[in-house]
Amino acid sequence: MYQFESRVRYSEVDSERHLTLPAVMDYLQDCCTFQSEDMNIGVEYLAEQKQAWVLSSWEIKIRRYPVMGEKICVETWPYAFKGFYGYRNFRITNGQGEELVLANSVWVYMDMERMRPMRIPEKVADAYRPEIGEELPGEWGARKLSVPEDGTVMPPVPVAGFFIDTNHHMNNGKYILVAKESVPEDFAIGGVRAEYRRAAMLGDVLHPVVTVSEEKITVVLTDGGDQIYAIVEFAAVEKN
Numbered sequence: 001m002y003q004f005e006s007r008v009r010y011s012e013v014d015s016e017r018h019l020t021l022p023a024v025m026d027y028l029q030d031c032c033t034f035q036s037e038d039m040n041i042g043v044e045y046l047a048e049q050k051q052a053w054v055l056s057s058w059e060i061k062i063r064r065y066p067v068m069g070e071k072i073c074v075e076t077w078p079y080a081f082k083g084f085y086g087y088r089n090f091r092i093t094n095g096q097g098e099e100l101v102l103a104n105s106v107w108v109y110m111d112m113e114r115m116r117p118m119r120i121p122e123k124v125a126d127a128y129r130p131e132i133g134e135e136l137p138g139e140w141g142a143r144k145l146s147v148p149e150d151g152t153v154m155p156p157v158p159v160a161g162f163f164i165d166t167n168h169h170m171n172n173g174k175y176i177l178v179a180k181e182s183v184p185e186d187f188a189i190g191g192v193r194a195e196y197r198r199a200a201m202l203g204d205v206l207h208p209v210v211t212v213s214e215e216k217i218t219v220v221l222t223d224g225g226d227q228i229y230a231i232v233e234f235a236a237v238e239k240n
Helices: 020-039 043-049 122-131 172-180
Strands: 002-007 053-062 069-083 085-094 099-110 187-197 205-212 215-221 230-235
Touching: 002 020, 002 187, 020 043, 020 053, 020 069, 020 085, 020 099, 020 172, 043 053, 043 099, 069 122, 172 187, 172 205
Parallel strands: none
Antiparallel strands: 002 069, 053 099, 053 187, 069 085, 085 099, 187 230, 205 215, 215 230
């Protein structure tokens, strides 16, 4: 298991002093990136090989949003590798060991020259094997998300420069940021699932299509036509 400790910053919270969902995702992405960097198979190494880990899907369960100033520990570990897929769990706890956030993710190892999946190289697989841990218990959804039959088309969102990451496409967390803007303020988000289908580039325009039910809100980010960039599903906080 890899972990790092932090403290929730003012710049990461909302008007109620809770860590925002995009900031939660940033912590998770940073944690697995730090692990790869510390193992010398990080961003620079992958760029030299013209390879990359590309996120296929997320599922994040929020038990409680950390608050401003709260000390947290962010943890991650891979639990399986199959062909070109890598499977990774995450957890955020506080100083008392309370589980605040749990997450599951599926990644695809990509040949960035040919823009197609490739089998995980032995050097990379060998580096991660000692880090493999047990999969988090509980029920996790399938990697694929279904597209609702109809929805409300929202105003388009151009892909801005600060959306782009080191893979030269829109960062995973920014899709959540864009999709969340279509969620009503009175809808308390208790979890999120995301499936990534196509990488958005600088200058592309996202067209959100929103479907609302009592238990979830689904936002499909399209190109305005038949192509889908991502499907994001927000689950309501479970009622006791």
